[in-house]
Amino acid sequence: MDLVLLKELNAERAARRAAILITDTADGAGQLVREGDEMSGALGEAIGRAFRSGKSGLAEIEGRELFLNVHVPPPRLVVIGAVHISQALAPMAKIAGFDMMVIDPRTAFATEERFAEVALHAEWPEDVLKNQPLDAYTALAALTHDPKIDDYPLAAALRAGCFYVGALGSRRTHAKRVDRLKEGGLSDAELDLIHAPIGLDIAAASPAEIAVATLAQIIEALRKRELAGGLSMRAA
Amino acid sequence: MDASSATTDNLDPLQVAETWKSGGRDVAIATVMETWGSAPRPTGSQLVIDSAGNFHGSVSGGCVEGAVITEAVDVIETGEPRMLEFGVADETAWRVGLSCGGRIKVFVERLG
Structure with a gap:
């Protein structure tokens, strides 16, 4: 060399x-x-x-x-929402080798006390992602249910070709979300890439179980992901 | 890119190799290319060495680095790459071995 x-x-x-x-x-x-x-x-x-x-x-x-x-870049996990599921996800993601970041502008949720071990940003996703853009080796999980907080990072994740994009919420919630994002210019093919309801179907009930189902789905996406050729075709 | 990224870490062997070479030092790169058994560092692990024997990174848990550095200094002089093999059972070829019982193949090349 x-x-x-x-x-x-x-x-x-x-x-x-x-x-x-x-x-x-x-x-x-x-x-x-x-x-x-x-x-x-x-x-x-x-x-x-x-x-x-x-x-x-x-x-x-x-x-x-x-x-x-x-x-290969080390995989990152960006979680939107400093919620109960995110708290359970934090130690699991760390053990599985993900570099996890939590973003939530609601300062009552995004406290150091609740998230001692991960990078925590009590700011709007648009502000954080401007400086630390998403990429193909990043997974994004939107967990707030709140369109004001979740919609921007979901669209950004699809445009950046994140290897995994997941969103919490019922099928009804997700259908409304898809309508909003479509108005924002995303195609049906792109929106189909969102995993919603989030997580593998293991009938998870508690926040911790939903965290397990979500992490398993992220790992599956990472290991089975298409090569960049497929990703860039989607971005075109 | 933010400064905490692993690839901009000043302990990253390939970043160190680039910095050293750009600064006019002669550099060799050693890479673990194959492992058997309980080898301490995975395939792809790297060690960079300069002609004075300074080094960064690792190809084992410290068991064979000394021998690799000696070989690397030779490789820097001759420019001929070498494949080294280390293992507990391999007593004739190398005096050093891996205490963990594994075996590793290490490729040493000069950075041109």
Whole structure:
């Protein structure tokens, strides 16, 4: 690898974009592959698998021993609403390896006492997300039920291609939400990507159980997600 | 990008490698390419080394770093990459081993 290639790789990583550095173990020659790059054949398949799993490893391809080092941004979870479910979600998300952030402008909810261990912002989502934009390695869960708080970040998450977008609320609540977001310019195809009612269907009843169902659904979306080609098609 | 991001962390080996090389130092990068058994650091873990033996990162829990650094200084001189293998059972090739019972393959290359 040379310095030019290393700089390119570090730029991708700093921008929270997935990349694979391929090294030929015979001579150390390197090649950088970005998610969504067109790659065919056995190498293309190996690259696709590596992006999906996030796992680095050696591959024998056409007589060459190649090392695929996968650099995937660490997954983030942005939760809108400093509610009871979010409190239960905070320790679970941490154990599962997510970097969790809670945003809620209602200062009665967003207190350090209720959320000691996560990044907490007692501000409007539009203000927080301006400085820390959403991306394809971020999951967004909107848990307030309040359109004034939830609608903006839901639309922003769909536009940013977040790997998971979920919203709490009954089917009736969600139908009204879809109507509002459609007026805001989002398409049916985009709105179909919102997981609502939120969480895998495990008949969760308590806030803690809904947190389990939601986290499981987020993990499923992360591990089964499409490659960026599919995501950028949606964004187009 | 906010300053707390992992990739801008000044302990990130690849960021350190870029900074060192850009500052005119000769640098080698060691990468764990394969592991068997209970290896201490996962595949893809990296250690960067300069020609004076300064290093950042890790390829094991401290068991084989010394040997990797020695090899890396050679690699910086010759420019020829090497694949090193470490394991408890492998007594002839290397004097150092992994106390955890695992085995690892470490690739060492010069940053050009």
